Amino acid sequence: MSGYERFVRRVVPYTPGEQPQIKDKIKLNTNENPYPPSPKVEQALKQMEMDSMRMYPDPAASDLVEAIADYYHVKPSQVFVGVGSDDVLAMSFLTFFNSDKPIIFPDITYSFYDVWADVFRIPYETKPLTQDFEIDIEDYKTENGGIIFPNPNAPTGAQLPIAGIEEIVAANPDVAVIVDEAYVDFGAESALSLVGKYDNLLVVQTMSKSRSMAGMRIGWAIGNEKMIGYLNDVKYSFNSYTMNRTSIVMGVEAIKDDVYFEQTRKKIIATRERTKEQLRELGFVFPDSKSNFIFASHPKYEAKKLFEALKEKHIFVRYFDKPRIDNYLRITIGTDEEMERLFEFLKNYMR
Amino acid sequence: MSGYERFVRRVVPYTPGEQPQIKDKIKLNTNENPYPPSPKVEQALKQMEMDSMRMYPDPAASDLVEAIADYYHVKPSQVFVGVGSDDVLAMSFLTFFNSDKPIIFPDITYSFYDVWADVFRIPYETKPLTQDFEIDIEDYKTENGGIIFPNPNAPTGAQLPIAGIEEIVAANPDVAVIVDEAYVDFGAESALSLVGKYDNLLVVQTMSKSRSMAGMRIGWAIGNEKMIGYLNDVKYSFNSYTMNRTSIVMGVEAIKDDVYFEQTRKKIIATRERTKEQLRELGFVFPDSKSNFIFASHPKYEAKKLFEALKEKHIFVRYFDKPRIDNYLRITIGTDEEMERLFEFLKNYMR
Structure with missing residues (x-):
C-alpha cells in the first residue's frame, strides 16, 4: 500500500440502478418518468444564447429558486x-447531522442514507418498519442526532400520513x-404545509421523477x-456554482408548466392504479403505493429468478438482495403499453 | 438558538467574484474567456434529443471521460x-486529506483551499510565497498531511517550473x-507528464477558462x-449522477474541437503579452503571468481606489482585501477591444 493510501477516506459507495445500453428495452428499474419533459423545456434549451456559456452561471441560481418559491408559495430565502x-441530501447530512448521537432512519429505505452517514462519519441507527412496511412513529421518539425518512418511503411506496409526520417533527x-x-x-400528502410551523423541518423534492428531468x-x-x-453556507464552502x-x-420551464405536470402525473397515477389491479389478479402482494413504483412480492415465485427472467427479455425492474426485501421487486410505472408487455410476460411465466 | 442549531456545521463560505447584471460592462473579474465556446458545442446542444432527459444520465459520464482520456493520452480509468x-477539488480534499497532520498550501493562493479545509475539518498550514510571489520548494519538504497548489498560481499568475513540481511530488x-x-x-507546463511516474500525484483541470465553458x-x-x-468511491457515496x-x-464537443481551442487560447496569450507591455508602460508591476489574468500593482495608485473607480465605469476587475495583496488588482484578459477600453480609462485616471 502506498503511503498516501493510509489517509484515503474508505467507503462502500451507493450502487445506482443499472442503465442498460440496449435499444429495445422496457426500463422499469430506476423510477424514471415514461413521458418526456414539458415541450417548453425543449424550447428554452434550443433558444439558449451560446455566448453566455463562457460566463459562470448565477451562483445562487436565482431564477430557478424564484420559480420554485413562486410555485410552492414560499419565500426564495426558503x-x-x-x-x-x-446533492441536496448530501449537503443536508453534512450541514445538519453533526451530533454525537446517532441519526435515525428506517431499516428499509433509500439505500443512500447509510452511505452518506458512512462517508461523513455520522453515527446512525435504523428502526425496523412494521411487518406491513410501515413506519412506527414511537421509534422516532428516542434520543437521536437527527431524523430522515422518505415519504412515500422507497422502495416500498408506502405513505406516512401527514399527522404521523407532524408527530415525529413535534417530538424532535x-x-x-x-x-x-x-x-x-x-399522490402522497406533502409535509410542506408544516414548514411554516416547525423551524427544524426540511422538505426535499426533485424534478427527476414527476417532472421527467x-x-x-x-x-x-x-x-x-x-x-x-x-445549507447555503455549506454549499458555498463546497462548490459555489453547482447549477449550470x-x-x-430548463428547470425554470419545467416548474412553470403546471398544466403539463398535472397531465403527466395523473396519467402515471392512473396507470399505477390499473397496474395494482393486474398485479393483484396475478397473485402479487404489495404495500399500497403512492409513488411511481410498486414493491411487489409473489408467494409462489421467487423474486430473484423472476428478475433474471425479465432481464433476459429486456424488461428491467429493480431487485435488492437485502434482508426482509429479498423476495420483492420494485417495478417502476411506465406507459400503459410498457405495463401491458410486462403483464404479458408475467402471465406466460406463471402459466 | 433552536435546538437543532447546536448540530449545524458552522462555516465561513467562499465568496465568488461578483456577477454584475449590468448590460454594458467590461467583465475582467472572474477569469472567464472572452470568446464563446466552440460552435460544435452549440450544434450538439441544439441537436439534443429531449426524450432522453427523462432518464438519468450515465453515472460514469463515460463519453466525457473517454473524450478527455483520448485527448490527454491516458486511460479512461485515470x-x-x-x-x-x-467539485473535483472538494471531492479530492474529502478523499485524500484525512491525516492528523496539516495539509499545506501557499499563503497567497486560490482562496477556496482554506474553505474546503474548514468545511471538512482538515488541519492546514500555509507557507508564505517569497517576496516575488514564488513558491519556495523547501517549504514543501516538511512533514504534512497532503499538499495542494495551483500552477500557475492564483491570483498571482506565476508559474512553478515542472522541475520544481517534480521535486515537491518526489519529496512527499x-x-x-x-x-x-x-x-x-x-502557457504553463502541465504536470500531466509526471502522472505515469508518481502514484500520489493528482492533476486537476477545467473547461471553465481555456474552453470557454x-x-x-x-x-x-x-x-x-x-x-x-x-475518488470515484467517494463521489458515488455523495451523488451518483453529478454530470447532467x-x-x-457539450463537454465532449468542447474537448474534441482542438483547432478552435488552439485558436482561442493563442489569441488570449497574444492579448496578455500586449497587456503586459501596456501595463508596464503605465508603471504597473506584476509577476510574469502564464495565466489568463495579470496580478498588478502600481507604486503610485492605491489598488482599492482604482478598483472602485473602474467599477464606477462598469469595468469590473477583482480586488482581494487580504494581507500582502491588498494593493493588487487581478485583471482578467478580455478581448483586445476590452483591454483597449481599460487602458483608455487608466491613462485618463493617471493623467
Whole structure:
C-alpha cells in the first residue's frame, strides 16, 4: 500500500440502478418518468444564447429558486437547490447531522442514507418498519442526532400520513428532521404545509421523477429561512456554482408548466392504479403505493429468478438482495403499453 | 438558538467574484474567456434529443471521460470528472486529506483551499510565497498531511517550473499532492507528464477558462488509476449522477474541437503579452503571468481606489482585501477591444 493510501477516506459507495445500453428495452428499474419533459423545456434549451456559456452561471441560481418559491408559495430565502435531490441530501447530512448521537432512519429505505452517514462519519441507527412496511412513529421518539425518512418511503411506496409526520417533527424539536419527498407528487400528502410551523423541518423534492428531468439533476429543499441559510453556507464552502446554465433555464420551464405536470402525473397515477389491479389478479402482494413504483412480492415465485427472467427479455425492474426485501421487486410505472408487455410476460411465466 | 442549531456545521463560505447584471460592462473579474465556446458545442446542444432527459444520465459520464482520456493520452480509468474543478477539488480534499497532520498550501493562493479545509475539518498550514510571489520548494519538504497548489498560481499568475513540481511530488511519497491547473492552458507546463511516474500525484483541470465553458461547470482530475478509483468511491457515496446530460454532450464537443481551442487560447496569450507591455508602460508591476489574468500593482495608485473607480465605469476587475495583496488588482484578459477600453480609462485616471 502506498503511503498516501493510509489517509484515503474508505467507503462502500451507493450502487445506482443499472442503465442498460440496449435499444429495445422496457426500463422499469430506476423510477424514471415514461413521458418526456414539458415541450417548453425543449424550447428554452434550443433558444439558449451560446455566448453566455463562457460566463459562470448565477451562483445562487436565482431564477430557478424564484420559480420554485413562486410555485410552492414560499419565500426564495426558503429554497435551496442542488444537483438532484442526492446533492441536496448530501449537503443536508453534512450541514445538519453533526451530533454525537446517532441519526435515525428506517431499516428499509433509500439505500443512500447509510452511505452518506458512512462517508461523513455520522453515527446512525435504523428502526425496523412494521411487518406491513410501515413506519412506527414511537421509534422516532428516542434520543437521536437527527431524523430522515422518505415519504412515500422507497422502495416500498408506502405513505406516512401527514399527522404521523407532524408527530415525529413535534417530538424532535432539538434536531433536524428531513422528509425526502422524491415521490410525493404521485399522490402522497406533502409535509410542506408544516414548514411554516416547525423551524427544524426540511422538505426535499426533485424534478427527476414527476417532472421527467432525471437527466438534468435538479433537486431542492424547502424549510425555514435559517435552515436554508445554513445549507447555503455549506454549499458555498463546497462548490459555489453547482447549477449550470442549462439546468437553470430548463428547470425554470419545467416548474412553470403546471398544466403539463398535472397531465403527466395523473396519467402515471392512473396507470399505477390499473397496474395494482393486474398485479393483484396475478397473485402479487404489495404495500399500497403512492409513488411511481410498486414493491411487489409473489408467494409462489421467487423474486430473484423472476428478475433474471425479465432481464433476459429486456424488461428491467429493480431487485435488492437485502434482508426482509429479498423476495420483492420494485417495478417502476411506465406507459400503459410498457405495463401491458410486462403483464404479458408475467402471465406466460406463471402459466 | 433552536435546538437543532447546536448540530449545524458552522462555516465561513467562499465568496465568488461578483456577477454584475449590468448590460454594458467590461467583465475582467472572474477569469472567464472572452470568446464563446466552440460552435460544435452549440450544434450538439441544439441537436439534443429531449426524450432522453427523462432518464438519468450515465453515472460514469463515460463519453466525457473517454473524450478527455483520448485527448490527454491516458486511460479512461485515470480520469475523474466533476461539476467544475471546484467539485473535483472538494471531492479530492474529502478523499485524500484525512491525516492528523496539516495539509499545506501557499499563503497567497486560490482562496477556496482554506474553505474546503474548514468545511471538512482538515488541519492546514500555509507557507508564505517569497517576496516575488514564488513558491519556495523547501517549504514543501516538511512533514504534512497532503499538499495542494495551483500552477500557475492564483491570483498571482506565476508559474512553478515542472522541475520544481517534480521535486515537491518526489519529496512527499506518503501523501497526496494535488496540482490545480485551472489556468495551465495559457502557457504553463502541465504536470500531466509526471502522472505515469508518481502514484500520489493528482492533476486537476477545467473547461471553465481555456474552453470557454464556465457556464457548464465541467472539471476533471487525472492521476494514477488507483487514486481515481478512490475518488470515484467517494463521489458515488455523495451523488451518483453529478454530470447532467447537457454537460456530457457539450463537454465532449468542447474537448474534441482542438483547432478552435488552439485558436482561442493563442489569441488570449497574444492579448496578455500586449497587456503586459501596456501595463508596464503605465508603471504597473506584476509577476510574469502564464495565466489568463495579470496580478498588478502600481507604486503610485492605491489598488482599492482604482478598483472602485473602474467599477464606477462598469469595468469590473477583482480586488482581494487580504494581507500582502491588498494593493493588487487581478485583471482578467478580455478581448483586445476590452483591454483597449481599460487602458483608455487608466491613462485618463493617471493623467
